[in-house]
Amino acid sequence: MADTLVRAAPVQATGPRRRTRTRPGPRSGIAYLLAAPSLAILLLGLGYPVYWQVITSLQEFGLAQQFGQPPEFIGLDNYARIFGEDDLWAVVVRSLLFCMVNALLTVGIGLALALLMRAVRPWVRIILQSCLLLAWAMPMVAAVTVWRWLFDWRTGVVNWLLVQVGFDGYAGHNWLAQPLSFFFVATVIIVWMSVPFVALSIFAGLTQVPDEVLEAARIDGAGAWQTLRHILVPMVRPVIAIVLLLQVIWDLRVFAQIRLLQDSGAPVSETNLLGNFIFELGIGRQDFAGAAAVSILVLVLTVLLSWPYVRSLMKELS
Amino acid sequence: MTAARTRRRVGRGALGALALLVAALWVFPVYWMVLSAVTPDAYLRTSTPSFLPTHFTTGNLEAVIGGSGFGTALRMSLAVTLVTVLAVLVFAFLAALAISRFEFRGRRSFVLAVLFVQMLPAEGLFIAQYKMLSTASLLNSVLGVSVLYTAAIVPFTIWMLRGFVASTPAELEEAAMVDGLSRFQAFLRITLPLLAPGLVASGVYAFLQAWNEFTVALVALPSESAQTLPLWLRTFLAASVNRGVNWAEVMAASSLLAVPVIIFFLAVQNRMTSGLVSGAVKG
Secondary structure, X not given: OOOOOHHHOHHHHHOOOEOOOOEOHHHHHHHHHHHXXXXXXXXXXXXXXXXXXXXXXXXXXXXXXHOOOXXXXXXXXXXXXXXXXXXXXXXXXXXXXXXXXXXXXXXHHHHHHHHHHHHOOHHHHHHHHHHHHXXXXXXXXXXXXXXXXXXXXXXXXXXXXXXXXXXXXXXXOOHHHXXXXXXXXXXXXXXXXXXXXXXXXXXXXXXXXXXXXXXXXXXXXXXXXXHHHHHHHHHOHHHHHHHHHHHHHHHHOOOHHHHHHHOOOOOXXXXXXXXXHHHXXXXXXXXXXXXHHHHHHHHHHHHHHHHHHHHHHHOOXX | OHHHHHHHHHHHHHHHHHHHHHHHHHHHHHHHHHHHHOOOHHHHOOOOOOOOOOXXXXXXXXXXXXXOOHHHHHHXXXXXXXXXXXXXXXXXXXXXXXXXXXXXXXXXXXHHHHHXXXXXOHHHOHHHHHHXXXXXXXXXXXXXXXXXXXXXXXXXXXXXXXXXXXXOOHHHHHHXXXXXXXXXXXXXXXXXXXXXXXXXXXXXXXXXXXXXXXXXXXXXXOOHHHOXXXXXXXXXXXXXXXXXXXXXXXXXXXXXXXXXXXXXXXXXXXXXXXXXXXXXXXX
């Protein structure tokens, strides 16, 4: 839910350039005044933390510094120390894998549902859209809580259903105790939460494919599959590209869902993703320098990944 | 010809059935949350779950609302959300005016910065934010967490409002000024009413973000007495994990967090997403 309406934004990327009427010249003093409060809060809430992290990641920040010693500049030692640990690399690989699997699954299922919406009667489509919206509207913490109840080892619906269809081994199966099935549950939750946005965005793109084009394809004898492959999918490719990019960015930063699922007693060190690793390092073990170094890695990755998205948004600004 | 049509109709029927199945699958967790919330816990512990509301009760909800923590967390959530929404609206509105109505040096860089910081993940910043608040003695305070929320929400809101301001013609305002109104009066009477839908949409967006937020709250509000509702829900569940979870009450707690948001979301969603999505896609 945290991303509810941010998730409505990317489609703007495919939008038209709107001519903005701007007044040139002498009144720019007022413009600075108007932008000042936002600029101030951004510098305070985001700018200063980034600055602090860069500085801290280059300093010795141990117990002595906790008690007021001035920090010592040690260059890239923190980076060398943290990136020399196998722990971190295990987390990085796990995060990247998790991110890719989730992003691809989400966009794949989202595309399939968008095409399904296009193929069915309006009343069926409205039911499907409403159900997706309900899932989309769920606050993240409430969603994870419900899924924990569904996957509950004793009286959860999932185990009950599996036993009903013949998998007796799942009676009392604890999904969250093993890393692999833990990530399976996490993937189910994240895909469930993210698909509505992707499906509705791609569907919005599909509705823009002109009827004449589809008509022409039919007259030329194109079958359903050919129409799909050569007309529909290529025409919504820009939307697909943007939602895929956003999913990659968002799934790289999965933290809260993992943290909440770990509460059930999952093996923490084997289920941590990047965000959880930073949290544990910084707030758990008070290794602020190391946590700052890993945070910088996350920020750099995000900025690199965001670049195409931001560029496509900038096009809108004339 | 008729054979093809029949085949198409059958195919459509099968797809329709599939779509309804998917719809049921997607909505089930929401339904199950609400159903469990109004079912006595004893009936949730049976070996065969019941999928219909056969034993309706409001007992779980009453227990949760009357229980310790809910009132405090609700007040905290309301305070943080209110402060954040107001700050976001004022700041973002002014900045949106600046970038869509004025040409100034650094405008492009400002927009670029706004778009980039909107992508920054809380997970890449929360260690520094935690240190910052603890140094300023603002951990567990409404002010501290509101500053972080405002900074996180303002960028997207500026972008959203920019679209609304840009589509409000400045000519109308100028015409009113020719008719003798001052710039401020013209703005107040002509432009502001046209921007109302945009402000409502931005306010709702900020509300949903602040109300549901978990990650930043986790680091900024470590004390149990300063928890917002999402943190409280987590504690509520965690407290009972070791002695067998009372899922009926946990689902009642989840529903108390989620149902107002869902209603709010659905009430305004149509206007908001149709403005954002289809308006943008259509071109």
